[in-house]
Each structure stands twice: as structure tokens, then as C-alpha cells.
Amino acid sequence: MISTNRRKSDPKFLRAYERGMLRSAFVSLFWAIFQFRKDKNGLTLVALAKMINANKSEVSRWFKGDPNWTVNTIAGLAHALDVELEIRARDRTSSIIFTPAGIEKRTHPQAPTTESAHPTFVIPVIEKSPVGVDVRSVA
Numbered sequence: 001m002i003s004t005n006r007r008k009s010d011p012k013f014l015r016a017y018e019r020g021m022l023r024s025a026f027v028s029l030f031w032a033i034f035q036f037r038k039d040k041n042g043l044t045l046v047a048l049a050k051m052i053n054a055n056k057s058e059v060s061r062w063f064k065g066d067p068n069w070t071v072n073t074i075a076g077l078a079h080a081l082d083v084e085l086e087i088r089a090r091d092r093t094s095s096i097i098f099t100p101a102g103i104e105k106r107t108h109p110q111a112p113t114t115e116s117a118h119p120t121f122v123i124p125v126i127e128k129s130p131v132g133v134d135v136r137s138v139a
Contacts, residue, residue, distance in 0.1 A: 023066055026074060031063050033081045051080035 007013045037043035049059040052073075062069070069077075078085050089098045097104035 052076040
């Protein structure tokens with residue numbers, strides 16, 4: 001058996017762990033949204049599956065296992081559940097927050113940040129800006 005200290009220093013183990021945590025975060029996020037929609041509007045897995053052109057058993061397996069979703073699947077789930085996703089990345093050393101628009105400006109530069117043992121993953125699905133401009137085509 002590999003000791004915990006050796007695992008923590010093994011780059012291959014750490015990459016696999018972080019990928020697993022990211023997948024788990026997405027599953028938990030979409031499951032929470034699904035449960036909210038189910039309680040509020042009676043959404044079912046069958047209805048969700050139809051919205052994303054999948055079958056109910058496939059969608060059910062996603063939430064019971066460890067899916068390896070594509071960006072298209074994530075975007076499809078976000079669209080079907082009518083949510084906007086945001087993307088941010090925090091530098092582990094400096095705690096600088098990066099967004100698709102660049103470095104996030106803080107209102108209080110010296111304000112303490114919430115530290116986490118795991119990276120924060122927030123993914124955007126933006127189809128139109130408030131003024132109707134396709135954001136993906138603006139560079």
C-alpha cells in the first residue's frame with residue numbers, strides 16, 4: 001500500500017485526483033440544480049434526458065457514477081437546466097483570480113481570500129450577452 005505522503009508528492013496521482021474532484025464537482029452541481037428543479041417544477045430524469053437528446057438510463061448513470069463529460073455535455077446540461085455557468089481559476093500560490101476577461105479585480109486588494117485545499121472550478125456557458133452580442137465571436 002502506498003503511503004499518503006508518497007501519494008501527495010506523486011504528480012500522476014495528484015492529476016488524477018484533481019480530475020476526479022472536478023468531475024465530482026460538476027456532478028454535484030448539476031445534481032443539486034436537478035433536485036431543485038424537481039422539487040420546484042417536477043422535473044424528471046426522463047424530461048431532462050429528452051432536453052439533452054439522451055436516454056434516461058444514460059443520464060441516470062451520469063449521476064450514479066463518474067462521468068467523463070465533454071464540454072458539449074456540460075453546456076447541454078446547463079442549457080437544459082436554464083443556468084449560466086461562470087469560469088474562474090485561483091492561482092494556488094498568489095490567490096490571484098483569473099477569469100476569461102483577465103485578472104479579477106478585488107475591491108480590497110489586501111482582503112484575505114478564502115483558501116481551499118482544492119481548486120475552484122466555475123465554468124461559463126454564455127450564448128448571448130445582455131445586448132444580444134454573441135460573446136464567443138468577440139475577441
